[in-house]
Amino acid sequence: MKKIATGNKAVAEAVKQIQPAVIAAYPITPQTEIVEQIAEFVSSGELKSRYIPVESEHSAMAACIGASITGVRTFTATSSHGLLYMHEMTNWAAGARLPVVMANVNRSIGPGWNIWAEHTDAMQERDTGWLQVYVSTVQEAYDTTLMAFRIAEHNDVLLPVMVNLDGFSLSHIMQPLDTVETGDFLPPMYLPHAIDPKNPAGYGGLTGPEQHFKFRWDIERSMRDSVKIIDETEKDFANRFGRKYGFTEDYQCDDADVVIVSMGTLGKEAEVAIDMLRREGVRAGSMRLRWLRPFPKLNLKGKEIVVIDRDYSFGFGGVLAKSIQAQQKTDVFSVIAGLGGQEVTYEDIADFIRKRRIGEEFWFGVNDHV
Amino acid sequence: MFEIRIHSRGGQGGVTAARLLALSAIHDGKYATACPFYGAERRGAPIVSFVRIDDNPIRIYSQIKKPDMVVVLDASVMDVVDVLNGLKKGGKVLINSAHPREFAGFSSSHADLTGIALRENLVVAGSPILNTPVLGALAKMGIISVDSAKKSIREMFTDERNVKAAETAYREMSA
Numbered sequence: 001m002k003k004i005a006t007g008n009k010a011v012a013e014a015v016k017q018i019q020p021a022v023i024a025a026y027p028i029t030p031q032t033e034i035v036e037q038i039a040e041f042v043s044s045g046e047l048k049s050r051y052i053p054v055e056s057e058h059s060a061m062a063a064c065i066g067a068s069i070t071g072v073r074t075f076t077a078t079s080s081h082g083l084l085y086m087h088e089m090t091n092w093a094a095g096a097r098l099p100v101v102m103a104n105v106n107r108s109i110g111p112g113w114n115i116w117a118e119h120t121d122a123m124q125e126r127d128t129g130w131l132q133v134y135v136s137t138v139q140e141a142y143d144t145t146l147m148a149f150r151i152a153e154h155n156d157v158l159l160p161v162m163v164n165l166d167g168f169s170l171s172h173i174m175q176p177l178d179t180v181e182t183g184d185f186l187p188p189m190y191l192p193h194a195i196d197p198k199n200p201a202g203y204g205g206l207t208g209p210e211q212h213f214k215f216r217w218d219i220e221r222s223m224r225d226s227v228k229i230i231d232e233t234e235k236d237f238a239n240r241f242g243r244k245y246g247f248t249e250d251y252q253c254d255d256a257d258v259v260i261v262s263m264g265t266l267g268k269e270a271e272v273a274i275d276m277l278r279r280e281g282v283r284a285g286s287m288r289l290r291w292l293r294p295f296p297k298l299n300l301k302g303k304e305i306v307v308i309d310r311d312y313s314f315g316f317g318g319v320l321a322k323s324i325q326a327q328q329k330t331d332v333f334s335v336i337a338g339l340g341g342q343e344v345t346y347e348d349i350a351d352f353i354r355k356r357r358i359g360e361e362f363w364f365g366v367n368d369h370v
Numbered sequence: 371m372f373e374i375r376i377h378s379r380g381g382q383g384g385v386t387a388a389r390l391l392a393l394s395a396i397h398d399g400k401y402a403t404a405c406p407f408y409g410a411e412r413r414g415a416p417i418v419s420f421v422r423i424d425d426n427p428i429r430i431y432s433q434i435k436k437p438d439m440v441v442v443l444d445a446s447v448m449d450v451v452d453v454l455n456g457l458k459k460g461g462k463v464l465i466n467s468a469h470p471r472e473f474a475g476f477s478s479s480h481a482d483l484t485g486i487a488l489r490e491n492l493v494v495a496g497s498p499i500l501n502t503p504v505l506g507a508l509a510k511m512g513i514i515s516v517d518s519a520k521k522s523i524r525e526m527f528t529d530e531r532n533v534k535a536a537e538t539a540y541r542e543m544s545a
Contacts (some may be wrong), residue, residue, distance in 0.1 A: 004393045004404070030408075115408075169431045174389050174404040176396050265431040272429050345432040 005177040007170040012037035014145035021072035024052040024063035030167040031079040031105040057082040061089030068098040071194030080107035094129030099152030100160040107167040108340040116341020117166040119311040132292040136268040138175035247296035249288040256285030262308035272346035305332040337364035371424040378443035381413040383501035388419035397518035416447040481507035502532035506539030
């Protein structure tokens with residue numbers, strides 16, 4: 001049956017399909033609908049998970065960690081200040097090598113108090129050892145949540161995965177959704193270091209200077225190995241269900257002189273800007289970055305590069321722009337746009353490309369040259 | 371692409387109307403998206419929702435600035451909101467009204483959605499339900515098919531009075 005669903009509902013539908021053993025979550029705008037829908041599924045019996053309505057996000061992640069280390073599937077969802085509140089525990093989940101899956105509905109950080117889309121919340125988690133993926137449609141939110149469990153649990157990865165969707169612009173938009181039966185797409189979870197509660201053991205004891213760095217390196221080794229696992233998983237998903245994704249979604253990039261790089265819903269709207277520019281004779285393309293961690297090798301050689309950051313690292317620059325500049329060893333035009341839900345249309349995006357000034361940074365709505 | 375902006379007040383069902391309209395278009399074999407604009411909404415405050423319908427997947431997330439059609443579920447919002455703002459020249463207006471209303475330069479239609487809801491006893495917490503009868507009016511205007519409208523309503527509501535209200539609006543409205 002053809003369905004229509006919001007981004008939030010799509011995530012909840014994916015979780016229902018996966019049937020994690022334990023879900024612990026705390027509601028926060030604009031993620032609330034995920035938690036509500038999951039609670040309804042649990043209440044109706046469609047979702048057989050143990051649902052723990054915890055008193056805070058810190059506890060939500062702690063509960064997922066405690067459950068996950070017994071070798072079972074866990075899920076949580078949060079946003080913005082909720083994500084920051086669980087920061088200590090997000091580090092712990094990655095360090096303890098637990099394949100927790102979390103949906104994060106991207107929202108700005110206050111003050112000023114603002115509930116709309118921005119990527120700064122997830123960016124502040126980018127060095128924790130979590131894999132991070134950013135989606136742009138309701139269908140992609142559903143599909144990627146399904147894939148996240150398989151990638152996280154693969155024994156060459158064993159790291160948590162954060163699925164990011166833009167607050168309101170994706171979490172609350174209603175679009176068509178095809179749901180699938182996953183069948184054996186997701187193999188049974190096997191956690192090699194699982195604790196048997198009947199035969200308890202402890203993890204995370206004092207680790208001396210002669211050992212600690214080995215654990216850190218092991219996270220990085222798995223992060224590098226995850227590239228292959230992500231690729232395999234996405235290919236298998238495409239074979240089974242007919243929808244293909246990838247590390248980036250490239251639109252008209254092959255013959256492009258200039259490529260605009262962005263994430264989330266802006267990356268989808270950018271395609272409409274590219275269609276406009278192509279009609280004007282401008283050879284432009286759009287590259288929508290899906291996976292931020294592991295950060296993929298981007299195929300941008302010989303192109304002029306424009307980057308939209310829906311985030312900012314104060315005293316440094318747009319996180320994406322700086323990362324791409326370093327990887328490509330070339331200057332880019334860095335656009336800071338969409339902070340706190342700032343309206344950015346495809347016409348604005350076309351203007352960013354038309355009026356690019358390689359090597360410079362531009363805050364949309366602050367300077368007045370676009 | 372056909373872009374529709376729906377004006378209502380918080381609690382009147384404008385968001386659900388947008389959802390039903392998009393779902394009906396999908397049942398018609400088209401692509402559609404629906405999104406409310408989220409601000410500091412509360413019951414009674416004027417709100418807008420957006421619906422886009424196209425033959426191809428829709429990649430636009432920003433707000434509709436130049437709609438092809440405006441739907442006004444509550445005429446009283448016109449005291450505080452310029453509902454015609456940005457409406458394309460010759461664009462369609464559908465207003466919930468018992469009497470014809472003319473909007474110069476636009477193609478004006480009206481339907482007595484409140485009257486139909488009251489006659490069908492479609493009242494929740496003292497407010498008439500407008501989001502299901504409006505689908506009948508939209509079907510009469512050719513935006514969606516009447517079969518898809520009824521199918522969408524049945525998927526979201528078990529109470530058949532909703533379908534009846536849409537049928538009444540379809541039958542009574544002068545196209």
